[in-house]
Amino acid sequence: MTAVEPPILLDQLTLSYGPHRVLDALSLAVAAGSITALLGGNGAGKSTTLSVLLGFARGDAGRAAVCGIDPGTDPDGARRRIAYLPENVALYEHLTAVENADYLLALSGQRQPRGAITDALAAAGLQERAWHQRLDGFSKGMRQKVAIAVALLRAVPVLLLDEPTSGLDPRATADFNALVLQVRDRGTAVLMVTHDLLSAADVADRIAFLEAGRVRHEVLAEGPDRFDVRALHARFQAGEAQAAA
Amino acid sequence: MTLFLHEVRLLLRQRLTLLSLALLGLLTVAALAAGMAEVARQRAAIAAIPAAQAEDIGAIAAWVDQKKDAGSAAYYSFHATWDPPAPLAFAALGMRDVAPYILRVRALGLEAQIYDGDTFNPELALPGRFDFAFVLVFLSPLFVIALFHDLVSGEREAGRQRTLEALPRGGAALWRRRTALRLGLLWATLALPFVVAAVVEGVGAPAILLVLVVIAAYLLFWVALAALVGRLRWSSVANAATLAAAWLVLVLIVPTLANVLINQTVPVDQGAEIALAQRDAVNRAWDIPREATMRRFYAAHPEWADSPPLGSQFHYKWYFAFHQNGDEAVASRVRAYRAGLERRDAAGRALGWLLPSVGVQALLTRLADTDLAAQLAYQDRIRAFHARLRAFYYDYLFHDRPFGKADFDRAPRFASPETLSRS
Numbered sequence: 001m002t003a004v005e006p007p008i009l010l011d012q013l014t015l016s017y018g019p020h021r022v023l024d025a026l027s028l029a030v031a032a033g034s035i036t037a038l039l040g041g042n043g044a045g046k047s048t049t050l051s052v053l054l055g056f057a058r059g060d061a062g063r064a065a066v067c068g069i070d071p072g073t074d075p076d077g078a079r080r081r082i083a084y085l086p087e088n089v090a091l092y093e094h095l096t097a098v099e100n101a102d103y104l105l106a107l108s109g110q111r112q113p114r115g116a117i118t119d120a121l122a123a124a125g126l127q128e129r130a131w132h133q134r135l136d137g138f139s140k141g142m143r144q145k146v147a148i149a150v151a152l153l154r155a156v157p158v159l160l161l162d163e164p165t166s167g168l169d170p171r172a173t174a175d176f177n178a179l180v181l182q183v184r185d186r187g188t189a190v191l192m193v194t195h196d197l198l199s200a201a202d203v204a205d206r207i208a209f210l211e212a213g214r215v216r217h218e219v220l221a222e223g224p225d226r227f228d229v230r231a232l233h234a235r236f237q238a239g240e241a242q243a244a245a
Numbered sequence: 246m247t248l249f250l251h252e253v254r255l256l257l258r259q260r261l262t263l264l265s266l267a268l269l270g271l272l273t274v275a276a277l278a279a280g281m282a283e284v285a286r287q288r289a290a291i292a293a294i295p296a297a298q299a300e301d302i303g304a305i306a307a308w309v310d311q312k313k314d315a316g317s318a319a320y321y322s323f324h325a326t327w328d329p330p331a332p333l334a335f336a337a338l339g340m341r342d343v344a345p346y347i348l349r350v351r352a353l354g355l356e357a358q359i360y361d362g363d364t365f366n367p368e369l370a371l372p373g374r375f376d377f378a379f380v381l382v383f384l385s386p387l388f389v390i391a392l393f394h395d396l397v398s399g400e401r402e403a404g405r406q407r408t409l410e411a412l413p414r415g416g417a418a419l420w421r422r423r424t425a426l427r428l429g430l431l432w433a434t435l436a437l438p439f440v441v442a443a444v445v446e447g448v449g450a451p452a453i454l455l456v457l458v459v460i461a462a463y464l465l466f467w468v469a470l471a472a473l474v475g476r477l478r479w480s481s482v483a484n485a486a487t488l489a490a491a492w493l494v495l496v497l498i499v500p501t502l503a504n505v506l507i508n509q510t511v512p513v514d515q516g517a518e519i520a521l522a523q524r525d526a527v528n529r530a531w532d533i534p535r536e537a538t539m540r541r542f543y544a545a546h547p548e549w550a551d552s553p554p555l556g557s558q559f560h561y562k563w564y565f566a567f568h569q570n571g572d573e574a575v576a577s578r579v580r581a582y583r584a585g586l587e588r589r590d591a592a593g594r595a596l597g598w599l600l601p602s603v604g605v606q607a608l609l610t611r612l613a614d615t616d617l618a619a620q621l622a623y624q625d626r627i628r629a630f631h632a633r634l635r636a637f638y639y640d641y642l643f644h645d646r647p648f649g650k651a652d653f654d655r656a657p658r659f660a661s662p663e664t665l666s667r668s
Contacts, residue, residue, distance in 0.1 A: 054411050076413045084411040090404030094258045103255065106248045107412040107419065147408075 005068055006031045007081070007157045007189035008053065013062035015048060015213075022048045024213035025062065028191075032157060035180060035190040037200035040210035041240040046193040049210070050160050053191070054084060067157055080109070083151035087163035089143040093136040097121060097146050100135060104150045112153050120149035123182070125175055141172035148179050152186075159183055161192040165199040177203040197236055201227040211239045248414065252426050265391045270434045272380050277442040280335035280376040284446070287330050287346050294325045294347065306650045315641030315648035316561020323349040326630055326659045328623040331614035332448040336439065336456065337378035337606075339615025348627060352638045354568035355631045356523040356575055359624060360516035377439060378609045381460060382602050383496055385435060386467045390488040392427045393471035395481035396420065402481060428461075428468050435460050452612055459605055466601045496602045503600070507592045513585030519578050526574040530567035542566035545573060552643035562642040569635070583621065590617045626662070633657040 008030035015023040023045050030036045040046050051057040052064045055075025064071055071078035091100040101117045112120075121131050124145040135143065144164065151159055161180070165173045173196075180203055184190050194200050200207055207227065209217040217235055221227055256262050302322060309318045328346045350358050397420060400406040409415040436457050443453045474487050530538055535555055543550040546569070555563055597604030610616035637657055641648045 056407075056410070075416070079411055079413040079415075082411065084408065086404070086407050088404050090408065092255065092258075092405075095255065099254075103251050104408075104412065106251045107409065107415045109414055 005065065007067050008036075008191050009063070009065040010049065010052070011063040011065075013052065013059040013064055015052065015057060015059045022213050023052070023059065026210075026214055027062075028208060028215055030158075030189040030191050032189050033184055033187045034205045035184050035192060035203055037192045037194055037204035037207045038210055039194060039197065039200060039207060039236055039239075044210040044239075045213040046210055047162065048213075050084070050162055050191075050193055053078070053158075053160060054082065055079065081156050082158045082160055083147075083154055083156045084160045085144065085147050085151070085162065085164055087166055088140065089147045091135050091143055091146060094134060096132045096134055097126060097138075097142075098131050100146055101150050101153070104147075105153060108150075108154055110154050116153060117149070120153045121146065123152060124149040124179055139172075140167055141169075141175065144168075144176055145179070148176075148183070151183060155186070157188060159188050159190045161190065161194070163194055163196075164192065165194065165196045173199055174202075197232055198229065201229050201232060207232065209235060209239050249422065249426070252422055256423075256426060256430070262392060265388050266430055266434050269380075269385065269388045269431065270438065272384060273377065273435050273438045276375055276377045276380040277335065277438055280338060281442060281446065283338060283342065283376075284330045284335040287341065290347060291327045291329055294327060298325050302653050306653050309648060309653075310650040313647035313649055314561075315638060315646065315652075316564070318648045318653070319352040319565065319638035319642065320561065321351075322653070322656070323351055324630070324634060324656065324659065325349050326623075326627045327661055328619075328626075329661050331619075332446050333443070333452055333456070333613040334615050335442060335446055335613075336376065337609035337613040337615055338374050338376045339378075339610035339613060340617065340620045341615045342374060344620045344623075346623075350627060350631055350634070352565065352631070352634045354523055354527055354571045355628065356572050356579060357520040357527075359627060360520035377442075378606055378613075381435060381463060381609070382606050385431065385464060386492050386496060386602075387489075388431060389464060389467040389471060390485060390492065392431065393424075393468055393475070394485040394488055396423060396427070396471070397475050398479065398481040398484055401478075424468060424472070428464055431464055432461055435464075455612060456609070459608055463601055463605045495600060499600060500596075500603050503596050503603070504593075507589050507596075511585050511588045511592065513589070514578055514582050516582065519575050519582060522578060523571045523575045526571035527568055530570065533567070535563050538563060538567045538570060541570055545570075549639055549643040553645060562639075565635075565639070565642060586617060586621070626659075630657065630659045 006029040008028070010026050010028040013023050013026045014021065026045065026049065028036070028038070028049070038046055038049065048057060052059055053066055053071055055071035055078050058072035066078040067081045069077045069081070092103070095103065098114065098117055098121070101121065102111075102114070105112050105117070118128075118131055122128065126142060126145040126149065130138070130142060135146070138146075159180075164180075165176060168176060177199060180190060180192070184205075192200065192204065205221050207219045208215045216239065219227060219232065219235075305318065305321045309321070326348050330341060330346070334341060348358065395402075397406065400409060409419055412419075439456065439460070440453060443456070470491060471484070471488055474484050474491075477484075479487070539555060549562075552562060593603065594607050597607045607616065611618070634657055637655070640646065641652070
């Protein structure tokens with residue numbers, strides 16, 4: 001990783017599945033300590049972008065790098081630097097919150113003492129009485145808090161979020177966004193793939209619109225209002241309409 | 246806590262896994278206990294032979310001593326032969342529960358005596374064997390299926406697969422680790438009780454190690470099959486159904502069909518038919534002129550031809566001669582029967598190279614000395630002993646030597662091979 005290279009970098013990345021081009025010379029960079037929301041309709045290439053960064057898919061051309069590491073050639077190296085939250089955080093129902101965190105940290109090769117785990121769960125906003133409960137009664141928000149606690153403990157430079165607020169009520173969304181800001185303020189580069197325009201406007205430093213595998217438009221947060229949500233909504237709908245056409 | 250212990254905890258928290266392992270452990274222990282009890286019963290029966298034999302001979306000897314008649318001595322005295330179980334027999338009873346391991350023989354015609362048990366042995370075979378080999382060959386694949394059918398698909402269906410694989414040690418290494426753990430637990434559940442039983446039974450270390458390798462290899466075959474099915478990315482239910490069908494085909498249907506095919510391809514007489522044919526030959530001899538019987542006998546056995554001619558009275562040497570003639574009348578059928586059995590056995594063993602279930606069963610019974618080869622070897626020992634028995638009594642019968650009480654002590658004694666050297 002060079003001194004100027006951001007933790008998340010996609011440079012002219014192209015990827016096709018057979019005749020279908022999913023990513024079309026996609027370029028995107030997420031700097032340390034910033035949140036980029038990647039918005040786009042179904043089939044725009046959002047999930048594929050995450051798959052490339054996680055090393056599940058390799059581009060046909062162009063470059064992908066996580067902290068300077070090509071996830072296509074060194075997926076484990078890239079994954080050591082990534083915390084990833086899928087849309088539905090599915091953990092082990094028959095383990096407690098602490099045990100789940102303990103296991104995921106062990107799988108990450110970053111074991112932590114129990115005290116650090118409970119501190120992180122507290123920091124993630126999970127109530128103390130839930131720490132030693134099995135997850136079978138947990139809501140999506142509570143599961144996300146466990147996963148975020150793991151991300152906090154791993155202290156990785158990159159956080160990838162896949163539709164993190166879908167299905168969350170407004171209160172839980174606000175709680176989650178606060179957590180993401182907390183992670184960002186630690187210097188983490190956050191890439192958030194989402195349909196949720198309002199949540200993205202609430203938390204992101206930059207919003208990129210992905211259409212047909214390419215970033216067509218980018219907006220940076222500015223001033224106290226950060227984003228013109230009406231304009232973003234119009235842009236989003238135009239992109240959706242184009243994709244549908 | 247190491248990652249491996251994490252995986253152990255994760256696995257053992259699953260009720261199905263715990264139940265499966267507990268049930269397999271229970272079945273293994275029960276099968277080993279049943280095998281050990283059967284072998285102990287056989288050893289006790291064999292151990293009781295000398296006293297019973299002495300009592301039997303003692304009762305006859307007093308009576309024989311009155312007339313000094315060698316014919317009566319030969320006719321009424323039974324002599325025990327036995328095939329002691331090898332130390333590993335408890336694990337794979339093989340033919341030991343259907344074929345005789347003790348056979349009392351007289352100097353009369355042998356073939357009817359050897360195959361006499363074939364009329365009731367099939368009844369013993371009906372309930373089937375419940376031994377360690379049965380648990381390993383037939384049941385353990387079902388436990389492999391229970392633990393492996395959803396190894397990856399279960400995580401996919403629970404929505405965890407991508408989360409796990411996105412972790413640095415959560416990809417292929419995770420599946421390898423989980424596979425090794427499940428395989429190790431299944432292996433240990435089968436192997437540990439076996440080792441304890443084997444040590445108690447005095448099985449040698451090389452045989453124990455070989456069985457442990459066989460267990461691992463057989464489990465590995467089923468694990469590989471489960472992994473192959475898992476690669477098709479079907480649902481857990483579809484995986485389980487496919488693997489259960491594979492079990493049905495590989496463990497039950499194909500071996501059964503192959504057995505039918507082998508039996509049709511290599512037809513052999515039933516042992517009972519040989520026994521019946523020998524008895525027929527013996528019974529017909531009552532209607533054949535005695536001189537003709539003796540001529541035939543002396544032609545085959547000139548060493549007794551110097552015997553005095555038969556008088557008008559009944560003489561046991563004529564009786565024994567037509568018994569032996571009866572044996573010789575079915576000798577070609579006996580040879581064909583044995584050759585047929587050996588061909589069937591060879592075909593079965595060849596099938597074992599293609600079908601692991603058949604191969605493992607054949608290997609375990611070979612190691613345990615409970616297969617057809619062991620049974621035939623015992624028959625060979627019986628035949629050799631019976632030949633000595635005949636020679637002993639014939640010396641008295643054909644030379645009209647009186648047979649007294651003390652002569653019983655000179656009768657040949659059956660010697661079983663040293664069993665320890667066979668395991």
